[in-house]
Amino acid sequence: MxxxxxxALWALSSAYVxxxxxxxxxxxxxxxxxxxxxxYQGPTKALTPxxxxxxxxxxxxxxxxxxxxLIKASEYDYSYxxxxxxxxxxxxxxxxxxxxxxxxxxxxxxKGRYGDLTPLGAIQHQQIAQRMFDRFPEVFKGRxxxxxxxxxxIRCILSMQNELLQLAKNNPKLIFNADASEHDMYFMNLQDSxxxxxxxxxxxxxxxxxxxxxxxxxxxxMAKLFNDTAYYNREVDAFELNKAIFKIASSVQxxxxxxxxxxxxxxxxxxxxxxxxxxxxxWYLSFxxxxxNGGHQPFTQRNLLKRIIEDADSCIIRPHPGATLRFGHETIxxxxxxxxxxxxxxxxxxxxETLDTDGxxxxxxxxxAANIQFVFYRRDKNDTDVVLKVLLNENEARLPIPTDMAxxxxxRDFREFYIKKLQKYEIERAAQGID
Numbered sequence: 395m396x397x398x399x400x401x402a403l404w405a406l407s408s409a410y411v412x413x414x415x416x417x418x419x420x421x422x423x424x425x426x427x428x429x430x431x432x433x434y435q436g437p438t439k440a441l442t443p444x445x446x447x448x449x450x451x452x453x454x455x456x457x458x459x460x461x462x463x464l465i466k467a468s469e470y471d472y473s474y475x476x477x478x479x480x481x482x483x484x485x486x487x488x489x490x491x492x493x494x495x496x497x498x499x500x501x502x503x504x505k506g507r508y509g510d511l512t513p514l515g516a517i518q519h520q521q522i523a524q525r526m527f528d529r530f531p532e533v534f535k536g537r538x539x540x541x542x543x544x545x546x547x548i549r550c551i552l553s554m555q556n557e558l559l560q561l562a563k564n565n566p567k568l569i570f571n572a573d574a575s576e577h578d579m580y581f582m583n584l585q586d587s588x589x590x591x592x593x594x595x596x597x598x599x600x601x602x603x604x605x606x607x608x609x610x611x612x613x614x615x616m617a618k619l620f621n622d623t624a625y626y627n628r629e630v631d632a633f634e635l636n637k638a639i640f641k642i643a644s645s646v647q648x649x650x651x652x653x654x655x656x657x658x659x660x661x662x663x664x665x666x667x668x669x670x671x672x673x674x675x676x677w678y679l680s681f682x683x684x685x686x687n688g689g690h691q692p693f694t695q696r697n698l699l700k701r702i703i704e705d706a707d708s709c710i711i712r713p714h715p716g717a718t719l720r721f722g723h724e725t726i727x728x729x730x731x732x733x734x735x736x737x738x739x740x741x742x743x744x745x746x747e748t749l750d751t752d753g754x755x756x757x758x759x760x761x762x763a764a765n766i767q768f769v770f771y772r773r774d775k776n777d778t779d780v781v782l783k784v785l786l787n788e789n790e791a792r793l794p795i796p797t798d799m800a801x802x803x804x805x806r807d808f809r810e811f812y813i814k815k816l817q818k819y820e821i822e823r824a825a826q827g828i829d
Contacts (some may be wrong), residue, residue: 397476397617413414414749415750415751416755417663417664420666420670421663422665424658424663424666425463425600425644426644426670426757427649427658427666427667427669427813428643428644428647429644429646429670429756429760430513430639430673430677430699430757430760430761431647431648431763431824432644432757432762433461433514433518433648433761433762434460434518434522434650434761434762434763434764434825435462435740435761436521436787436788437785437787437788438537438789439767439790441529441787442783442790442791442801442802444802445488445771445799445802446527447771447773448501448771448772448773448781448802449772449773450530450770450771451530451532451533451710451715451772451775452706452709452710452715452716452717452718452769452770452771453473453526453533453563453717453718453719453767453768453773454702454705454706454709454717454767454768454769454770455716455718455719455720455766455768456698456702456720456721456726456727456730456765456766457519457522457557457719457720457722457727457763457764457766458549458553458721458722458723458724458726458760458761458762458763459511459515459547459549459552459553459660459722459723459762459763460511460512460514460516460517460518460549460553460556460762460763461507461511461512461515461518461647461649461762462510462511462512462515462645462648462762463504463508463509463512463516463550463648463649464504464508464509464642464645465508465509467504467505467511468506468510468642469508469638469642469795470497470501470642471502472634472635472638473497473635473638473639473642474498475492475498475528475744476630476635477490477493477494477497477619478494480620480625480626480629480630481494481536482719483624483625484621485620485621485622485626486619486620486621487618487620487621489621489660489677490618490620493639493657493660496655496657497639497642497657499651499654500582500646500651500655501650502640504649506739508532509547509548510671511548511549511551511553512648512649512791513650514648514649514650514652515549515552516553516555516556517554517558518762518763519528519554519560519690519763519781520555520556520557520559521764522765522788523556523557523558523560523561523819524560524564524761525560525788526561526691527560527565527718532547532644532767533754534561534564534565534568534717535565535719536714537567537568537569537716538565538568538569538716539568539569539570539571539715539716540558540569540570540716540717540719541571541572541705541717541718541719542554542557542558542563542570542571542572542573542719542720542721542770543544543572543573543578543582543718543719543721544572544574544582544720544721544722545574545579545582545583545721545723546576546579547720547723548573548806549574550721550722551574551721553763554574554659554719554721555572557719558719560569564780569610569716580595580697581697581698581700582592582666582698582722582728583694583722583723584694584695584697584698585650586694588828588829589690589694591615591689592687592688592690592691593680593687593691594680595686595687595688597686597687597689598684598686598705600643601677601679601686601746602675603722605634605746605747606672606675606786607673608634609668609671609672609815610668611636611665611668611669612632612633612636612637613632614662614665614829615632615660615661615665616630616632616635616636616758618660619660621761631679636669639657640659640669642657643658643660647792648762657690660776671750671757674749674750674754674755674756677728677756677760678743678746678749678754678756680745681694681725681728681729682732682743683740683741683742683743684741684742685744689742690819691729691732692729692730692732692733693729693733693819695726695729695730695733697728698720698730699730699733699734699816700816702768702805703809703813704721704828705718706768706770706805706809707809709770710770710772710805724764725762727759727760727764727765727766728760731760731766734766734793735782735794736759736766736784736786736791736792736793737753738753738792739754739755739759739792740794753779757788758787759787761787762786762811765785765787766784766786767785767788767789768782768783768784769782769783769784769785770805771783779804779806780804780805781802781804781805782803782805782808783801783802783803784801784803792813793808793811795807795808795811
């Protein structure tokens with residue numbers, strides 16, 4: 395009973411802290427409006443000391459690549475070409491012409507670098523690795539083995555490389571096994587066609603459309619960029635153009651142009667907030683426990699969670715297992731956080747209006763270089779009562795599991811809880827005749 399009460403009290407206090415006014419938060423850091431383009435800032439809270447006698451001995455992670463350029467040339471070309479055509483017709487305001495100039499410079503800077511890791515993205519992973527080494531030095535002592543895997547995308551491979559090089563600087567004796575292969579994509583970047591077909595159901599699309607209509611932002615943005623309402627109503631898809639401009643505006647913070655250009659000045663504070671609201675709803679509907687599409691999208695990461703448990707099982711029996719590091723994408727780390735129900739992100743939310751006040755806040759989960767760290771502790775190499783804590787972006791996170799030592803959990807409880815959850819889903823999937 396004491397174990398359950400302690401867990402409940404800690405969960406309630408954590409939920410209270412999570413509930414926040416994002417509108418006010420954006421006033422202090424407007425770059426958070428960029429959602430998945432938010433440049434990683436590192437931990438904001440100190441770690442809770444380990445239970446008496448326990449020391450870290452193994453770390454297992456999944457991390458998103460660091461800051462990058464936009465992935466396709468069309469993401470830069472579309473908004474530039476629309477504004478260029480309007481400018482040639484004399485239809486842009488002064489702000490519109492300034493935006494066109496900035497878009498042109500950013501477009502040139504990105505040429506040939508589509509999807510590439512930026513210098514800031516490399517630094518983000520160097521710093522994450524350094525903090526891991528400093529916070530948990532016992533894990534990286536002597537000739538510890540560091541197993542590292544990346545998806546086959548170059549920005550992820552380079553993110554992995556930057557972490558490994560930073561660890562090697564601290565301890566040249568470390569043994570590294572690094573790989574990036576299609577062989578591992580079944581758990582590193584699973585693409586589940588059955589779940590994908592459910593993802594954007596008609597109900598989901600309608601819910602998103604209705605929500606965006608309440609927080610419309612493209613019309614006021616167009617009115618500031620164009621001097622002729624009839625022109626942009628006739629010639630421009632205002633919703634798509636705003637999305638394209640806002641995406642570029644959000645991504646600038648991760649590039650070397652971040653101190654030179656600021657496309658966020660196209661928007662008022664309220665408009666920045668509305669852009670973020672739309673994006674937050676989109677990501678919840680896409681990867682959260684969305685009741686409009688069956689609520690199973692987090693299970694796209696069932697193979698990854700299963701592999702994390704399998705790797706832990708094989709490593710914790712070793713005297714000095716080291717670390718298992720994995721590098722991939724936000725479309726993996728977000729549903730994984732939801733599958734784990736980290737900090738309540740696995741909840742089913744029926745009212746999109748309350749996502750932010752209820753603590754479902756996308757930039758808290760998957761900024762560039764986002765990471766989930768599972769840190770394992772024991773008293774000595776013969777200790778069978780292994781405990782762990784989970785860090786979301788290097789801050790301690792809560793799990794939906796009773797514990798008498800929050801934010802630490804007994805690994806046996808963790809393992810049992812999630813294996814049962816995965817097995818239950820597999821049984822339901824089989825009953826529906828889904829392979």
